[in-house]
Amino acid sequence: MEAAALAITILWSLLFVYAILGSLDFGAGFWGMIYGKNNQTSASQIANRFLSPTWEITNVFLVIFVVSVVSFFPFATTLLSSILLVPVALGLLLLTIRTTFMVFEHHAQRFRELLRVTSGFTGLLIPALLVSILPITLGGFVEFENEYPRLHYGELLTHPTLYMHIAFGLTTELFISAVFLMDYAKEADDWSAYYTFRKHAIWLGPVSIAVAVLTIGTFPAEAAWIVENIEANWLWFGLSIVFFLIGYGFLFIKRTDGTRGWARLAVISIILQYGIAIYAYGSAHLPYLVYPVLTVEEGFADPSMFYNMLIIYSIGFGILIPAFILFWRLFLKDRRYLKQE
Amino acid sequence: MDVVVMARALFGTSLGFHIIYATLGVGLPVMIIIAEVLYLIKKDSDYALMARRWTKGFAILLAVSIASGTIVGVLISLLFPNFMEIVGQVIALPFQMEIFAFLIEAVFMSIYLYAADRLPPSLRIVSIISVAIGATASAILITDVHAWMNTPAGFNITPNGDITDIDVWAAFFNPSFGVTAIHVTLSAYMTVSFLIASIAALRLMRRKLSAAERNYHKKALMIALYFGALTSLATAINGHETAQMLHEYNPRKLAAAEGLFETTRYAPLSVGGYTSLEDQRVKYAIEIPNGLSFLAGDRFDTEVLGLNEWPQELWPPLYVHVLFNVMVGIGTVLILIALLALFWKHVLKKEFPGWMLAVLVVSGPLALIAIEAGWCFSCIGRQPWTITDVLRTGEAATKSNSVNILFYLFLILYVTLLFVTGFIMRHYFKRNPVSNDLAKGSS
Numbered sequence: 001m002e003a004a005a006l007a008i009t010i011l012w013s014l015l016f017v018y019a020i021l022g023s024l025d026f027g028a029g030f031w032g033m034i035y036g037k038n039n040q041t042s043a044s045q046i047a048n049r050f051l052s053p054t055w056e057i058t059n060v061f062l063v064i065f066v067v068s069v070v071s072f073f074p075f076a077t078t079l080l081s082s083i084l085l086v087p088v089a090l091g092l093l094l095l096t097i098r099t100t101f102m103v104f105e106h107h108a109q110r111f112r113e114l115l116r117v118t119s120g121f122t123g124l125l126i127p128a129l130l131v132s133i134l135p136i137t138l139g140g141f142v143e144f145e146n147e148y149p150r151l152h153y154g155e156l157l158t159h160p161t162l163y164m165h166i167a168f169g170l171t172t173e174l175f176i177s178a179v180f181l182m183d184y185a186k187e188a189d190d191w192s193a194y195y196t197f198r199k200h201a202i203w204l205g206p207v208s209i210a211v212a213v214l215t216i217g218t219f220p221a222e223a224a225w226i227v228e229n230i231e232a233n234w235l236w237f238g239l240s241i242v243f244f245l246i247g248y249g250f251l252f253i254k255r256t257d258g259t260r261g262w263a264r265l266a267v268i269s270i271i272l273q274y275g276i277a278i279y280a281y282g283s284a285h286l287p288y289l290v291y292p293v294l295t296v297e298e299g300f301a302d303p304s305m306f307y308n309m310l311i312i313y314s315i316g317f318g319i320l321i322p323a324f325i326l327f328w329r330l331f332l333k334d335r336r337y338l339k340q341e
Numbered sequence: 342m343d344v345v346v347m348a349r350a351l352f353g354t355s356l357g358f359h360i361i362y363a364t365l366g367v368g369l370p371v372m373i374i375i376a377e378v379l380y381l382i383k384k385d386s387d388y389a390l391m392a393r394r395w396t397k398g399f400a401i402l403l404a405v406s407i408a409s410g411t412i413v414g415v416l417i418s419l420l421f422p423n424f425m426e427i428v429g430q431v432i433a434l435p436f437q438m439e440i441f442a443f444l445i446e447a448v449f450m451s452i453y454l455y456a457a458d459r460l461p462p463s464l465r466i467v468s469i470i471s472v473a474i475g476a477t478a479s480a481i482l483i484t485d486v487h488a489w490m491n492t493p494a495g496f497n498i499t500p501n502g503d504i505t506d507i508d509v510w511a512a513f514f515n516p517s518f519g520v521t522a523i524h525v526t527l528s529a530y531m532t533v534s535f536l537i538a539s540i541a542a543l544r545l546m547r548r549k550l551s552a553a554e555r556n557y558h559k560k561a562l563m564i565a566l567y568f569g570a571l572t573s574l575a576t577a578i579n580g581h582e583t584a585q586m587l588h589e590y591n592p593r594k595l596a597a598a599e600g601l602f603e604t605t606r607y608a609p610l611s612v613g614g615y616t617s618l619e620d621q622r623v624k625y626a627i628e629i630p631n632g633l634s635f636l637a638g639d640r641f642d643t644e645v646l647g648l649n650e651w652p653q654e655l656w657p658p659l660y661v662h663v664l665f666n667v668m669v670g671i672g673t674v675l676i677l678i679a680l681l682a683l684f685w686k687h688v689l690k691k692e693f694p695g696w697m698l699a700v701l702v703v704s705g706p707l708a709l710i711a712i713e714a715g716w717c718f719s720c721i722g723r724q725p726w727t728i729t730d731v732l733r734t735g736e737a738a739t740k741s742n743s744v745n746i747l748f749y750l751f752l753i754l755y756v757t758l759l760f761v762t763g764f765i766m767r768h769y770f771k772r773n774p775v776s777n778d779l780a781k782g783s784s
């Protein structure tokens with residue numbers, strides 16, 4: 001593969017990882033808020049137990065993504081930063097509020113309610129802001145004035161596609177996190193939480209797929225190019241829907257012990273579904289980073305830096321694999337952690 | 342106001358905020374290791390308690406240090422895109438490596454924080470040591486980018502701005518990387534020592550204190566004083582080397598630091614005062630004859646270049662002299678404080694009098710002021726360049742005029758967070774006083 005193509009593939013994979021981790025993280029924050037005051041189910045505790053040790057790692061993946069954009073595609077920084085300054089800066093403000101309040105919540109009983117509601121709401125607002133970057137790259141919202149790119153907020157904010165993208169982002173976030181937390185609750189043998197999350201997964205699944213399909217219908221006129229590419233890629237999108245159906249089906253299977261749902265297999269299928277969809281969407285987006293002003297090729301720099309970075313990546317993740325395994329064992333498998341009071 | 346000025350203000354403020362928490366994040370894990378090791382050696386449960394309480398404080402601060410770090414990490418690309426375009430081509434490696442340092446720190450911090458009771462002691466120490474390595478490595482790696490901005494290396498730039506002849510490793514090991522990285526690391530360790538001394542001294546000033554509590558705080562104070570004396574001495578010695586590095590690679594900055602206008606041998610060191618442009622000298626300063634020449638080259642007859650060697654438009658703001666003096670002055674005072682306290686304890690073998698505790702209370706905040714002054718000196722002393730002699734700040738910055746509003750929004754956020762973290766720390770440690778933990782331990 002060519003260096004630039006390899007670079008965008010790696011970047012896209014990082015986006016995929018962050019999309020999944022971020023959905024789990026922000027979704028858990030939201031469920032933690034919804035069920036915080038409810039004594040019927042321990043859904044909130046389960047969500048928070050997952051969140052406490054993992055949010056830092058999720059955050060690092062956000063940073064990896066940003067650093068990789070700049071270092072793989074240095075010639076894209078000028079354009080991207082001018083059009084994304086405001087949405088991304090606002091996202092940073094919210095993210096800071098969320099991160100700090102979420103941690104402070106553990107240390108100040110008295111303000112629990114206020115802190116929890118804040119971190120729950122930002123768990124919806126941040127993904128909404130992040131997905132609103134997607135329509136910007138489709139074309140029609142960026143224009144050059146005196147050789148300087150400007151984002152047309154008026155047009156963006158009044159265009160239905162923005163709101164469909166946000167709806168799509170939020171429904172998938174909540175669906176993925178509900179299915180995952182179902183599995184997490186099962187590891188912890190916590191059936192009240194399990195059935196709570198299952199209930200939500202069941203209605204969120206079809207809604208998220210419906211919204212995703214409808215979103216494509218609202219793409220701006222300038223985005224005809226990507227709609228064409230998506231249609232040409234229909235096989236992959238179809239495969240993604242097949243995995244959705246498989247995963248959704250696993251929610252209903254009755255097990256020998258009488259419980260309903262095969263949570264682990266559902267999670268895996270749903271992650272495969274999103275993986276396929278994200279790569280299919282990514283390849284439909286090529287060759288543009290931002291249509292029509294910036295292509296992948298134009299953003300890419302000298303390959304020697306890129307190959308050095310690949311070496312750093314391999315060494316870095318190589319060193320970290322044992323640490324991740326230890327982490328997995330301690331927080332996602334160890335009953336002593338999962339079942340604590 | 343001018344977009345470039347606002348971009349600099351926003352970024353400078355964000356870094357000034359991040360560095361408070363980041364410095365603590367670099368130093369605290371080391372203090373926790375010391376306490377854990379002392380516990381292993383002496384089997385004194387006070388040290389285990391210390392490690393646990395410091396970890397709690399660390400966990401609170403870490404949230405803000407990660408959040409503010411994420412802010413500066415993203416803002417740097419948003420506000421200085423033309424700068425990052427060059428960074429991406431020449432010095433992206435430290436940024437990439439830093440990610441792994443963050444991951445190591447994040448993974449092991451969660452393990453140390455939430456799984457300590459399920460781990461054997463050896464794995465616990467391994468975890469906290471990994472946290473310390475991750476934090477120090479991230480400080481060193483980000484400092485590498487900063488050092489490269491001061492003494493750029495590893496590329497050529499054509500007149501129309503294209504970057505050629507890239508050598509990523511020459512950029513990585515740029516001339517000022519070594520000394521600067523050591524200076525940053527040592528000064529972070531020393532700052533945290535003095536902050537811990539401050540807190541312990543503050544507690545010891547209380548009248549109503551049980552013998553067990555008094556004992557506990559004294560032990561914390563002694564760790565802080567020993568480590569503080571050691572690291573502050575090392576910081577000063579290495580600071581001297583840093584100044585010599587400036588003399589060799591960045592003489593304009595050294596001239597501005599010392600308010601020297603004319604190139605001379607036997608140059609005096611001006612302590613205090615402010616640099617006057619009209620009089621071409623530092624006013625109201627105490628002059629140490631030959632001091633600057635000695636600082637720069639270890640000899641009294643070293644020739645030190647003055648600002649007049651360069652056109653005035655290339656001078657950094659003259660007030661950097663004050664920033665430099667604040668850093669060096671505080672560094673000197675803190676060495677004296679630490680040595681005096683240790684002398685009192687070991688030679689006079691007496692309890693600390695109230696005034697000495699009071700002095701120790703201010704030592705921590707002083708060290709933080711030195712950190713801020715040092716960084717501001719280094720970044721402002723580089724002006725008007727973002728990359729010395731390569732890229733001007735005016736060309737590096739964004740042209741988006743939304744920066745104005747963002748500056749005020751972020752300013753409000755930082756001020757609020759400073760108060761809220763202070764408040765949460767007080768709230769938490771008030772509700773869980775040492776006396777409670779000590780009582781739990783002995784029952």
Ligand code: HDD
Nearest residue numbers: 521525528577580581583584668669672711712715716719
């Ligand atoms: C507790 C903090 C502290 C203390 C006591 C000192 N320093 Fe420092 N100094 C820093 C904290 C610091 C810093 C914040 O870490 C800086 C800012 C940028 C950097 O690389 O380190 C720095 C930079 C810095 C620079 C500029 C490097 C550059 O711009 O490239 C010089 C020349 C010195 N220091 C010299 C000294 C000397 C001679 C000291 C004598 C006691 C001293 N420092 C004490």
Ligand code: HEM
Nearest residue numbers: 059060363366367407410411413414417443446476480483
């Ligand atoms: C030299 C001064 C600095 C020091 C000592 C320092 C140190 C630290 C430390 C200790 C952390 C917390 C590490 C963790 O657990 O993740 C941190 C976070 C961070 N810093 Fe800084 N930093 C400095 C300056 C900067 C600058 C200038 C940038 C960006 C250009 C930056 C980017 C970041 C980022 C992105 C994070 C968050 C990483 C995460 O998500 O965990 N830092 N820094």
Ligand code: HEM
Nearest residue numbers: 349353356357360483484486487716717720721726727734
């Ligand atoms: C964390 C402690 C730091 C503080 C308190 C600090 C302070 C400042 C200040 C006050 C400015 C504004 C200077 C002016 O425009 O007059 C500035 C600019 C800047 N600093 Fe630093 N700095 C720190 C560390 C770093 C590091 C580690 C880097 C390298 C990655 C860095 C990169 C920059 C850049 C790119 C600018 C903007 C361009 C410029 O004004 O030259 N800073 N910093």
